[in-house]
Amino acid sequence: MSIELKHINYIYNPGTTYExxxxxxxxxxxxxxxxxxxxxxTGSGKSTLIQHLNGLIKxxxxxxxxxxxxxxxxxxDMKSLRSxxxxxxxxxxxxxxEVDVFTDVCFGPKNQGLSREExxxxxxxxLNLVGFPEKYYQQSPFELSGGQKRRAAIAxxxxxxxxxxxxxxxxxxxxxxxxxxxLDQIEHLHEQTKMTVxxxxxxxxxxxxxxxxxxVMNRGEKMLDGTAKDVFSxxxxxxxxxxxxxxxTYMMHDLKEQGLPIHTDVTTIEEAAEEIMRSFHD
Numbered sequence: 381m382s383i384e385l386k387h388i389n390y391i392y393n394p395g396t397t398y399e400x401x402x403x404x405x406x407x408x409x410x411x412x413x414x415x416x417x418x419x420x421x422t423g424s425g426k427s428t429l430i431q432h433l434n435g436l437i438k439x440x441x442x443x444x445x446x447x448x449x450x451x452x453x454x455x456x457d458m459k460s461l462r463s464x465x466x467x468x469x470x471x472x473x474x475x476x477x478e479v480d481v482f483t484d485v486c487f488g489p490k491n492q493g494l495s496r497e498e499x500x501x502x503x504x505x506x507l508n509l510v511g512f513p514e515k516y517y518q519q520s521p522f523e524l525s526g527g528q529k530r531r532a533a534i535a536x537x538x539x540x541x542x543x544x545x546x547x548x549x550x551x552x553x554x555x556x557x558x559x560x561x562x563l564d565q566i567e568h569l570h571e572q573t574k575m576t577v578x579x580x581x582x583x584x585x586x587x588x589x590x591x592x593x594x595x596v597m598n599r600g601e602k603m604l605d606g607t608a609k610d611v612f613s614x615x616x617x618x619x620x621x622x623x624x625x626x627x628x629t630y631m632m633h634d635l636k637e638q639g640l641p642i643h644t645d646v647t648t649i650e651e652a653a654e655e656i657m658r659s660f661h662d
Contacts, residue, residue: 383410383433383465383544383576388442390428390600402428403439404600410578412543415570417587417608418580420597421622426580429597430546433578434465463492466537468530470549475533476521481512484521484532488540499539506538507531509572511565527558531565538569544576545569551586559583563590588612588626588647596623608647628652 390403402425410416420426431437432444435451435458444451451461469475478484485503494502507517510531516524521532530550537545547566551559567590570577581587587594587608594611596604598621604611612618615625625647632644632652642659646652 382412382445382447384445385409385432386443386445388432388439388444390432390437391440394440402600403432406442406602408595408602408605410544410576412576413574414593415567415577415591416579417591417594418578418597419582419584419587419594419623420603423599424597424621425600426597427548428600430467430548430578430580433544433546434462434467436462436467463488463540464542465544465546466540466542467546468533468537468548468550470552473522473529475536476529479520480518481521481524481532482507482517485536485539488536492540502539502541503535506535509538509569510535511561525558526554527562530554530562534566542575544578546578546580548580549582550579551581551583559586566590584612584624584626585628585648588628609645612647613645 385406385408388403388406389401392398392400392402406429418426418430428437432439438452446461446465449456451458476484478487482503485506486499489499489502507514512528512531512535516528521529524532534545534547534550550566551562554562563586566577566579569575579587579591592607594604594606594608595602596611596618603621604614604617612625612629615629618624628646628649629644632642632646632655635656636642636644640656640659642655646655
């Protein structure tokens with residue numbers, strides 16, 4: 381299902397001394413099945429942007445279309461939208477509240493009016509999709525590790541079978557192993573379900589490795605929008621707004637300056653290794 385934003389503006393605390401123009405004339409379309417990364421420094425508007433996508437925040441002006449329908453229309457079913465566009469917040473503790481994990485994951489389908497049997501079937505399916513161990517199903521979500529909480533929170537959204545999954549810094553606070561496990565699982569979900577995935581992250585390496593399209597936010601505006609190769613080719617511009625390219629990008633440019641005949645538009649270690657080997661073979 382496509383999401384289209386037309387001239388979206390959002391102003392915090394309008395008419396007060398704390399007024400802030402958080403989004404400025406945002407125009408973009410996210411196509412079905414895309415894996416999109418959203419990056420930007422703190423205060424760039426990326427979190428505000430994604431909270432518009434399921435109607436959690438309403439734009440001050442502009443139009444937002446989901447599957448061709450304006451979500452700001454008076455008769456629009458916002459509850460249906462939020463079951464189709466699932467949002468996982470940065471801190472899963474904010475989304476986990478039931479007595480045990482299995483009951484927590486059942487909450488979304490139950491709220492959709494499904495029978496107990498259907499809720500439990502969906503909960504098992506979702507927990508299995510995120511690789512959550514069955515032995516922890518009856519455990520309190522507040523006794524879980526950080527990585528397990530992330531999996532449980534994602535499963536709670538997946539149990540509603542959304543068409544779009546939005547993740548706001550899903551690996552924040554995790555160790556490298558936990559981060560890789562979560563992101564590998566998200567990549568597997570994307571490949572298996574063909575759902576649209578929108579990932580907000582501060583890690584340029586993670587963004588470069590997993591997503592097919594990157595949207596760069598800066599001071600409430602869409603600064604860049606393209607493939608990882610396109611976006612990170614503007615690494616000097618990214619530096620000027622407090623961002624950076626993956627470390628491998630800088631390494632490749634350094635090697636190029638040292639005289640190695642290589643292409644610098646690589647974004648992952650695997651691509652870099654192949655390009656360096658190619659240059660030696662040539």
